[in-house]
Amino acid sequence: MSGTAPERGCGHNSQFYLMNEYIETNIGRFTDELFELLRIPSVSADTTKAADVHAAAAFVAEKLKAAGAENVEICQTAGYPIVYGDKITDSSKPTVLVYGHYDVQPPDPLELWTSPPFEPQIRLVPGSGDSAIYARGACDDKGQMYMHIKALETMLHTGGELPCNLKFMIEGEEEVGSSNLDTFVSENAEKLKADVVLISDTSILNNENPSITVGLRGLAYMFVEVTGPNRDLHSGTYGGAVPNPINVLAKIIAGLHDENGRVTVPGFYDRVEELSAEDRAAMARAPFSEDEMKKSLGLRDVRGEKGYTTLERKSIRPTLDVNGIWGGWTGEGAKTVIPSKANAKISMRLVPYQQWEEIADTFKKHFTELAGPSVFVDVTWHHGGNAAVTPTDTAAYKAAEAAFEEAWGKNPIPMREGGSIPIVALFERALGIKSVLMGFGLDSDSIHSPNEHFRTYNFEMGIKTIPLFYKHFARLSAEG
């Protein structure tokens, strides 16, 4: 994939050309500004980085204002602040609420990064002719969120009237479960009132086949701790006679899946909707190659729930994965210890109709039962959210479709994605507003991994596509 924007873009009116010209002229500065933001290690999961998370909020507020947003405000919450700004030009126009986040995942393991995670760098993506911005947050979500600020600047600097009223809400706790967003949204329902939420925090299938995410899995993220003896013991003196919490934890984890790769938490699949044969057949026609995935990830083989394809396993099926485990001696060399405790972080991806709080409760009971009588267990949930499916028959979805068609020259494919953005369910519940997930990343961007990157082509194309969404949304809303 080495095309450049102009080859693919196919604008239809003079403002489109003006905007494209503005973007192409200023893309170097846009990138420099994004680099500034990427240099701030705003890791919300790491309390030692609190000052950096706040600095990222301040940066976003400043750039929103500079782009032409009004009423810009850093709204305090019980956690990290939410940056708000708007540009209301005409109450008869539809209103779009743009959501994004300025916090990022922890960068560990650091040693696997080719360049330091908070020193952004543009270089070629190995095995492709594409250049990309390498940094933690390049794609998720600083890069994608910043496209919206630059799209606003572009629209206001190319003289056209904004087709919609715009509101921006950029939060700083997405990577740790958005735990203060619910309260903020409920308390600011009037201020946040909009016709649709526009989110760029997902990916497209690939640059030849743009896609729009229409389903997101939910999540229940659990912390577990197993305690055997009250202190670390010498395995020579006590080995074989006391419960080793690591062995017990391993046995519990093994018991969380059955021989068919199905999750054993009781009732886990009760609310899961089985897709029809037609829907599954439609899904199977998506341009997805399991062989290419295996090759790209260096997998010896795929592995998952029996009876489902890889594409189904990673999108429409609920799953359970251990995200972290630790216990005993993990340093250099050997230590013959039976540790007092073993810990794990376990998360379940949920699909529509599963209730994460119900699942978290049942998980706790099930885990405790699997542990047996010889150990103490402590199971808590860290955060969660239900799955969401976004409708495809709305003006907003059709506007996103039209924007992709106009900018990319291709009709985007509706896709279910495996990740979770709890705000989608939250907005629907708290404000009754649907979301449209117009992401521009690629699955291969290594978000949440070392060497996260965002292709420069996608950054530029995102900024070009967003204004077209507003244009088509205004048109389709008026028609509707």
Add this chain to the structure above:
Amino acid sequence: MSGTAPERGCGHNSQFYLMNEYIETNIGRFTDELFELLRIPSVSADTTKAADVHAAAAFVAEKLKAAGAENVEICQTAGYPIVYGDKITDSSKPTVLVYGHYDVQPPDPLELWTSPPFEPQIRLVPGSGDSAIYARGACDDKGQMYMHIKALETMLHTGGELPCNLKFMIEGEEEVGSSNLDTFVSENAEKLKADVVLISDTSILNNENPSITVGLRGLAYMFVEVTGPNRDLHSGTYGGAVPNPINVLAKIIAGLHDENGRVTVPGFYDRVEELSAEDRAAMARAPFSEDEMKKSLGLRDVRGEKGYTTLERKSIRPTLDVNGIWGGWTGEGAKTVIPSKANAKISMRLVPYQQWEEIADTFKKHFTELAGPSVFVDVTWHHGGNAAVTPTDTAAYKAAEAAFEEAWGKNPIPMREGGSIPIVALFERALGIKSVLMGFGLDSDSIHSPNEHFRTYNFEMGIKTIPLFYKHFARLSAEG
């Protein structure tokens, strides 16, 4: 347990009184010297502590010389040096080779220590009236090894003639598998020639019931690594479709024991000798309380191989324990990652006739089979040693028995212990010399754990008991 030495000691000759007086007069200085050694963080498993490990060797050499040893030498090996010294007075006397080690286990987890591990402190043992030296290595093995140096000083300063020729061999790699000892011993067979090896690196049952260790389990210590994808992945995008190395590792570990708590490595029990009903009955009469162990370790319940008692499980039965595990996100908060790799350190305690190299090989094959076709595995052994049983019908064992009787006023109980001291098997194989395991620690000394300690009473009694061993060994050897 708050008795003091003189109440229990019951000497029978004037040199015994002279020595006891010397020890009681100088015990403060002896302790200060031990403190100096304990302040050196000679953690052999931690390469950043190399200079400290060497400093500990130098300290031992200096103190051996000061105590009156001759030919003191810091012998270089491919790893950490072995300190040698001797005091040969008469070639017609029997020769005892004293073995000990100056390296210590890593102190982690640091936050569980009441006082810093390398800042020794004397304080009361909670729940007892006994005072103890708290520091990493206080018991294992700096404290116990140093008793031998002070016993030599005592004998030479109280005018008596040494009843035996003495050789000292103090190594610095015991806690990492003594991997260079074999070569050293083979290359110095003549120099190390002796009638018995005397080792104080084990424990007694309790201070009311002194005991002598007559069996030690062997060890095979394995490192394992499971690799799924070639990089960390986002669990939302890929969860459910790719092999998660943590889940796979947990399943493998769970599969290493069957439902009866038996190790599933093929052939694992083939060479294991079943004890006779009489031997098991004799063992059951040992003053051991499972309830007290449960209470002291805060255990919810015991756990182990079906059909065996707790005492049997921790001494005469082979076992498998995970000593460390790590993978994925282990930091603060949540990270929805499917890691590329998961790792564990797994060790097996072996009993007489099991061959550790054979077991390590079979383990590797078995682990790889359990892993299945979806992941890559890497299994290596870190170190190992076969189990050893020491005879009770020798002059050396009888001398140890007599020394305990004379100093402690009690006939010591012969006990099998769970730990491993590979040198016992090594010496028998390489030099044809038996060992006698005259340890003075307690199982509750928290060796290899936070708050390791060594009771001041046991330190003093050890120094008093050792010279009596030499006396009785000379007598019994002459008689034999």
